[in-house]
Amino acid sequence: MATKRVLMKGNEVIAEAALRAGCRNYFGYPITPQTEVMHYMAKKMVEIGGNFVQAESEVSAINMVYGAAAAGARVMTSSSSPGISLKQEGISYIAGAELPAVAVNIVRAGPGLGGIQPSQGDYWQATKGGGHGDYRNLVIAPASVQELYELTVEAFNLADTYRMLVMILGDGTLGQMMEPVAFRDEEPIKVVDKPWAAVGRGGRQTHNTVTSIYINPDDLEAKNRELQEKYKYIEEHEVRYEEFGVEDAEIVITAFSTCSRICRNVIRQAAELGIKVGMIRPITLWPFPSAPIAAAADRDNVKAFLDIELSAGQMVEDVRLAVCGKKPVYFYGRMGGNLPTQKEILEKIIAIHEGREV
Amino acid sequence: MIDFSIILAGFGGQGILSAGKFAAEAALHEGKEVSWFPSYGPEMRGGTANCSVVISDEAIGSPVVNDADVVICLNQPSAEKFEPSIKPGGILITDSSLFEYAPSRDDIKFIPMNASSIASELGSMAFATITMLGCLSAATGCFSRASFESALYEILPERRHKLIPGNLEAFDKGAEFAK
Amino acid sequence: MAVVFEKTKGLTDKPFHYCPGCHHGIIHRIIAESMVEMGILEDTVSVASVGCTYNSYEYFACDAVQAAHGRAPAVATGIKRTLKDKIVFTYQGDGDLASIGTAEIIHAAARGEKITAFFVNNAVYGMTSGQMAPTTLLGQVTTTSPFGRDASYQGYPINVSELISQLTGAAYVERVCLTDFKNIQNAKKAVQNAFKVQQAGLGFSMVEFLSTCPTNWGKEPIEAMDWLKEKMIPQYPLGCFKGQDIDFKNLGQSDAEVKS
Numbered sequence: 139m140a141t142k143r144v145l146m147k148g149n150e151v152i153a154e155a156a157l158r159a160g161c162r163n164y165f166g167y168p169i170t171p172q173t174e175v176m177h178y179m180a181k182k183m184v185e186i187g188g189n190f191v192q193a194e195s196e197v198s199a200i201n202m203v204y205g206a207a208a209a210g211a212r213v214m215t216s217s218s219s220p221g222i223s224l225k226q227e228g229i230s231y232i233a234g235a236e237l238p239a240v241a242v243n244i245v246r247a248g249p250g251l252g253g254i255q256p257s258q259g260d261y262w263q264a265t266k267g268g269g270h271g272d273y274r275n276l277v278i279a280p281a282s283v284q285e286l287y288e289l290t291v292e293a294f295n296l297a298d299t300y301r302m303l304v305m306i307l308g309d310g311t312l313g314q315m316m317e318p319v320a321f322r323d324e325e326p327i328k329v330v331d332k333p334w335a336a337v338g339r340g341g342r343q344t345h346n347t348v349t350s351i352y353i354n355p356d357d358l359e360a361k362n363r364e365l366q367e368k369y370k371y372i373e374e375h376e377v378r379y380e381e382f383g384v385e386d387a388e389i390v391i392t393a394f395s396t397c398s399r400i401c402r403n404v405i406r407q408a409a410e411l412g413i414k415v416g417m418i419r420p421i422t423l424w425p426f427p428s429a430p431i432a433a434a435a436d437r438d439n440v441k442a443f444l445d446i447e448l449s450a451g452q453m454v455e456d457v458r459l460a461v462c463g464k465k466p467v468y469f470y471g472r473m474g475g476n477l478p479t480q481k482e483i484l485e486k487i488i489a490i491h492e493g494r495e496v
Numbered sequence: 497m498i499d500f501s502i503i504l505a506g507f508g509g510q511g512i513l514s515a516g517k518f519a520a521e522a523a524l525h526e527g528k529e530v531s532w533f534p535s536y537g538p539e540m541r542g543g544t545a546n547c548s549v550v551i552s553d554e555a556i557g558s559p560v561v562n563d564a565d566v567v568i569c570l571n572q573p574s575a576e577k578f579e580p581s582i583k584p585g586g587i588l589i590t591d592s593s594l595f596e597y598a599p600s601r602d603d604i605k606f607i608p609m610n611a612s613s614i615a616s617e618l619g620s621m622a623f624a625t626i627t628m629l630g631c632l633s634a635a636t637g638c639f640s641r642a643s644f645e646s647a648l649y650e651i652l653p654e655r656r657h658k659l660i661p662g663n664l665e666a667f668d669k670g671a672e673f674a675k
Numbered sequence: 676m677a678v679v680f681e682k683t684k685g686l687t688d689k690p691f692h693y694c695p696g697c698h699h700g701i702i703h704r705i706i707a708e709s710m711v712e713m714g715i716l717e718d719t720v721s722v723a724s725v726g727c728t729y730n731s732y733e734y735f736a737c738d739a740v741q742a743a744h745g746r747a748p749a750v751a752t753g754i755k756r757t758l759k760d761k762i763v764f765t766y767q768g769d770g771d772l773a774s775i776g777t778a779e780i781i782h783a784a785a786r787g788e789k790i791t792a793f794f795v796n797n798a799v800y801g802m803t804s805g806q807m808a809p810t811t812l813l814g815q816v817t818t819t820s821p822f823g824r825d826a827s828y829q830g831y832p833i834n835v836s837e838l839i840s841q842l843t844g845a846a847y848v849e850r851v852c853l854t855d856f857k858n859i860q861n862a863k864k865a866v867q868n869a870f871k872v873q874q875a876g877l878g879f880s881m882v883e884f885l886s887t888c889p890t891n892w893g894k895e896p897i898e899a900m901d902w903l904k905e906k907m908i909p910q911y912p913l914g915c916f917k918g919q920d921i922d923f924k925n926l927g928q929s930d931a932e933v934k935s
Contacts, residue, residue: 143524145517145520145521145524145530145532163753163756163757165752165753170536170537171536189756189757191752191756191786193749193782194778194779194781194782195778197746197749197778197779198746198749198752198778198779198782199749201742201743201746201749201750201753201779202749202750202752202753202756203753204740204742204743204746204749204750204753205722205740205742205749205750205751205752205753205754205755205757206753206754206756206757207753208740208750208753208754209720209740209753209754209757209758210757211757213753213757227743228743228746231742231743235741254536254537255537282555310536311533311558311559311560314533314534314536315531315532315533315559316517316520316531316532316533317530317531317532317556317559318524318529318530336720336738336739336740336754337720337738337758337761338717338718338719338720338737338738338758338761338762339716339717339718339736339737339738340717340718341717342717345687345732345735345736345737345738345739346738346739347732347733347738347739347740347741348739348740348741349723349732349739349740349741350741351729351730351741353730396558399555399556399557399558399559400557400558401557402555402557403499403557403558404557477558477560479562480557480558480562481562
């Protein structure tokens with residue numbers, strides 16, 4: 139008997155998933171289109187005896203996250219693009235102090251105040267660091283409400299395992315839509331010891347310190363080398379992606395989250411026209427699935443790549459690095475909060491197929 | 497059934513978003529894949545509201561609908577806005593007791609239905625969208641009456657279950673109209 | 676031989692890096708002594724900020740978290756909400772607390788966060804070499820007010836204790852100085868009062884310390900002490916601005932939320 143599927147909004151599912159993952163601390167500041175995460179937390183967190191604080195700003199919210207994480211708690215914040223920009227200071231400190239935390243970005247279109255409709259324009263900010271210094275965040279891009287649930291739970295495990303910030307990168311579509319979700323009876327919670335946490339000495343001989351400051355250049359370089367080694371290990375062990383149809387595809391689409399869903403339908407339409415199209419969908423945006431894209435580029439059947447994004451073309455740069463000039467990489471994107479239609483993408487595919495695309 | 501798509505549109509407060517949820521929940525009850533996506537933004541009370549519902553036997557692509565199989569409208573501006581989004585051969589259902597509408601296309605099926613009058617006779621304007629769901633169900637078969645009934649039990653809190661017979665009556669009136 | 680005085684266990688063995696005549700050392704010591712005397716050293720988490728005391732965690736023997744500039748009250752909020760039965764304090768300078776961190780301190784106080792802020796006001800930015808602070812006096816020469824702070828150009832000093840004391844969530848606010856033994860004893864009492872208020876869960880507590888900065892004031896330590904008394908105290912009067920009615924003798928005994 140299959141588990142019962144319930145119809146829920148993406149944003150609410152993120153909050154529910156966090157609670158199921160044992161998160162008892164949420165700090166946030168309202169912003170569209172992610173406010174349902176806050177609304178859900180405001181009610182449920184209090185009901186189960188957890189902490190919910192509506193902070194005075196995103197800057198404060200992320201620093202509350204920093205404090206709770208330093209004290210060893212599972213903690214989350216959520217926001218949307220302009221708010222995530224404000225959180226970058228704290229995110230850099232979280233990286234420097236190696237604290238586990240989960241941040242959700244339900245991306246809206248920018249730059250500036252921009253709009254409130256869906257976008258993927260924060261890809262660079264999320265995957266290339268975002269704040270100051272040499273650091274990475276683990277970035278996960280769910281494509282459905284079910285995935286929002288499962289990957290949010292997983293985000294807490296990854297954060298604790300690697301002592302770093304894990305970002306769930308969604309968009310207005312994913313956050314606002316309702317879809318069926320089937321919850322597990324029990325969550326696969328990974329319990330990680332946190333002997334480094336600042337919880338009061340409680341009999342310990344030495345005192346714990348959570349800090350990101352290393353005044354001595356040699357100490358700071360050593361710290362950076364440690365971080366880079368951790369990132370390298372993650373690149374080798376935590377890449378997640380979905381691939382289909384590549385083995386006989388003429389064109390391989392690269393797209394994540396909302397765009398990948400639209401492309402899935404287009405691939406079906408293209409097949410009806412006799413054009414074989416496959417797809418590689420990154421689930422982790424960092425670490426990026428470069429290897430499967432490089433492998434696809436080496437295949438004789440693959441003639442071209444087509445990257446689809448809700449931006450002017452950000453992930454396409456990582457795709458091009460992976461393809462490394464072996465095959466042409468075309469791009470189609472929409473901005474401002476608009477989504478590409480199936481028709482638009484199909485026309486692009488036909489143009490590539492017929493050799494009209496340059 | 498692959499990506500059967502519905503747009504519901506009207507003024508905020510007419511129950512548009514809830515009607516969409518009922519439709520999605522009913523189809524979910526039949527084991528279908530469903531998605532529901534609302535218009536969102538800094539909209540004023542009484543402003544326009546719409547949502548897209550997609551029902552499919554397979555994983556759903558975009559929850560945002562550009563080519564709808566059915567468009568249900570409770571006001572004139574929505575009808576004008578979404579008529580072009582209907583697939584050739586698709587259906588436009590309007591509440592003819594709220595506004596007179598003449599579609600400019602002849603490649604769609606037009607069902608003007610006096611939904612608000614029927615609702616008024618049943619004692620609550622809130623039934624208008626429900627009669628239109630009945631009409632949708634009967635005209636397309638995208639979900640059954642039984643599934644709709646299950647959806648009511650699923651979505652409505654227990655204290656409001658006494659409203660279910662009324663809702664079903666409204667649904668049946670709408671279904672009769674479609675025939 | 677009997678030991679008549681020893682360094683408190685509340686401090687580590689690391690020598691202070693503070694300039695001669697600076698009051699941070701005294702303030703560190705009375706906070707550390709208070710933690711030991713009140714038996715809370717093992718149950719306290721301090722939050723270091725940005726400024727001369729960025730590494731106060733190297734001196735305080737309790738667990739510690741280092742915060743970004745101005746954000747210590749938010750970080751302390753996150754810690755305290757997680758560790759409700761622990762004592763959490765921030766240690767912040769005037770640039771950190773009254774300039775870049777104004778929003779954080781005001782809202783932590785307004786929420787009545789059960790944390791303690793130790794606020795060191797020396798009317799100047801110390802670490803970055805003597806720039807104007809929000810608490811710089813009118814007429815005071817700094818590297819960024821080289822002609823003296825001019826109200827028509829640079830506005831007025833902020834009286835933080837008076838400001839915070841207006842907030843309902845603030846339970847205890849006192850301003851002290853460290854110019855002589857009596858004042859140091861009084862300051863230490865204020866530190867303990869603030870901790871007691873936190874233990875009893877009464878709300879937000881803050882102690883503002885008027886401190887010298889001989890290096891950036893361009894004065895000898897004794898001269899600096901005189902300047903503090905003559906110039907700073909008139910602008911920043913000493914005293915308890917909130918919580919005068921609290922019965923500190925019996926506080927934290929019967930109605931304590933945490934072990935005291």
